[in-house]
Amino acid sequence: MKKNLLKCLSATFAVALMANVLQAQETVNPPVKLNTWSIGVNAGALTPISPLGGKNDFSNWKTNLGYGLYIKKQITPYFSLRLDGVRGKLSADNTEPFDNGVAITGGVSSFETDLNYSGSLNAVVNMFNIDMFRKENILQLYVSAGAGLAGYKTKITSAAGTRDYTSDNISELIIPVGLGAKFRLADKVNFDLGWTVNFVDGDNLDGFYKGNNNDKYSYAHAGLEFSLGSGEKQLAWHNPVALTYDEALAAKETATALKGVVDAQKAENARLRADMDNLLKDSDGDGVADKLDKCPDTPAGIVVDGSGCPLKVAPTKVIVTEADRKIVNEAIRNLEFDLGKSTLRAKSYPTLNRVAALLVEKNFSLKLAGHTDITGSMKLNLALSKDRAEAVKSYLVSQGANPSRIEATGYGPNQPIASNKTASGRQKNRRVEFTLF
Known part of the structure; x- marks a missing residue:
């Protein structure tokens, strides 16, 4: 199952690479070239707990250093795919009683887990732009969710001493869910604050099996993100709402200017039409304009020549045999x-x-x-x-x-x-x- 998951993650990321090619082919006359790829580095606190529900196996959880790396493909200004990797340590003990006052004695008293790797593919959605009428925002709030694998090795301590929980490294499915805030420091540099809760598909992370109570761990981090590419701007900060608003204003100004041109042209057309009507005016209806008619007021039905005068036609003699x-x-x-x-x-x-x-x-x-x-x-x-x-x-x-x-x-x-x-x-x-x- 885990091999199949890795294949799915690889295939999904390949789709992201193809999307980059398709987007480059389908983008029609962008105002500026926008970068869609970026990498990020971060460091922060790893803790073996989560405030999002569930029970903790140890009463005194500890905070350890964690560090991570990711690569991200921005599909639209509001949606991206991010491949995350995190390493660090997780630890806790039972030196303090639980919140209910119950002290833990005997059994496993502490654990320390080396998180050799934690890799996941996440969908990231930008939820909120601070100013919808700015073409380039400086602050975004986002949420993320995905799936991946965590590989780790755990040591446990009990009255018998410290030992490895298992002889082999353990790999288990994780479901990361997170949120964060991103600040644009420069055109290609962002400052990233995030917090992710990783739900583990098992109860082996802390070396202590406590019924149907899967483990979880949190990673709160800060880091820098660097935009890749030759473009001057990042698609993630690109605000189509503001651009649409600006385009609407520009279209309105253009329409106003065109209206003035059209009104002037209408006035000119009206003048030319009046001149033409005056030039072609034929008061007696004989087909010759007044300006050229040498015989005005010709009775209706009279055939006239080019000067408007009655045409003299010799009568045709009818011969009856x-x-x-x-x-x-x-x-x-x-x-x-x-x-x-x-x-x-x-x-x-x-x-x-x-x-x-x-x-x-x-x-x-x-x-x-x-x-x-x-x-x-x-x-x-x-x-x-x-x-x-x-x-x-x-x-x-x-x-x-x-x-x-x-x-x-x-x-x-x-x-x-x-x-x-x-x-x-x-x-x-x-x-x-x-x-x-």
């Missing part, structure tokens, strides 16, 4: 409606199609005049004559003729071409006349 008239006359002869209605009968379609094609081909204009006989009221005949002319127009338009060139008018019985006294005369008067022009 006898063949054209023949097509129209044939359509008139074949034109039939339902009795008393304006509905065209299918017999009328073929010759009307020829008239529509003629209008499209030669762009003729056509006047349709509807007529009736005197049968029925005047109002009814006027409406019927108009509807029949419109019916013819609608059909021609459906075949492609230009509706603007077709005029449909109803005259009722007012323009007879035969007597309304005979049936044949009334038949002739019921008609729609086509006039090409």
Whole structure:
């Protein structure tokens, strides 16, 4: 199990080395180069007790010198991995009674343990920055926790004398939990105060087995930490909150300056737009700007030349041939409606199609005049004559003729071409006349 733990610690530290490479690749335009590796040396007091719970096997614990070394990889300003090593001595005896007044007699009276090594990998979290609006802090508080191995050899003293607790060195799992404060003395030097309680996975550290009561020891230390690398600053003291605040202030100043530029540009654009509108102003709507229009106030719809004056266009002479008239006359002869209605009968379609094609081909204009006989009221005949002319127009338009060139008018019985006294005369008067022009 302990070999596996060492393998895990080695693998974890290898991950830290890889993280250094990845961070170097992923850092985008840092303001300054930041050092992420550091080493530290320290010395302090080793004691075989802990105030964090549990019972002490000896009543009179002693303070001995301890010293340590560590290497640390700073992952973010708030988190790092630290590989710690500590050596020293631990000792205690029973020359004084316990706090409950019970004196210890007989058995193991004292012990002395040489802590040959104590190695652990710890996660360190910076809990508090004194001034969140400073880019580089000078004081940090941190906590740490991890796991590792402690190797030691213990001597015990009893009535029989002093002897080794075991003939071999002992290695046991330890769980270190600590806190501390760090002061920045210079850009690459820190002063470190810390205190760590190491919980041992066993009851062999003091050479005295006292039931299910695992041993523990504390290490209070002071030391120096030295930043490694060519950077001027340490990532651990880098304060992204303050930098974000400064960037926000800088962005605000930039936005204010840009707003002034944008406002000035808007004013300039408004002036140019007014000048352009004045330059392109066309009061009479003939398509020629007032500044170039030599004939202002041209009536709407009049075609003008480049100077804005009416364009003189020679009228196009329309020639209607006898063949054209023949097509129209044939359509008139074949034109039939339902009795008393304006509905065209299918017999009328073929010759009307020829008239529509003629209008499209030669762009003729056509006047349709509807007529009736005197049968029925005047109002009814006027409406019927108009509807029949419109019916013819609608059909021609459906075949492609230009509706603007077709005029449909109803005259009722007012323009007879035969007597309304005979049936044949009334038949002739019921008609729609086509006039090409």
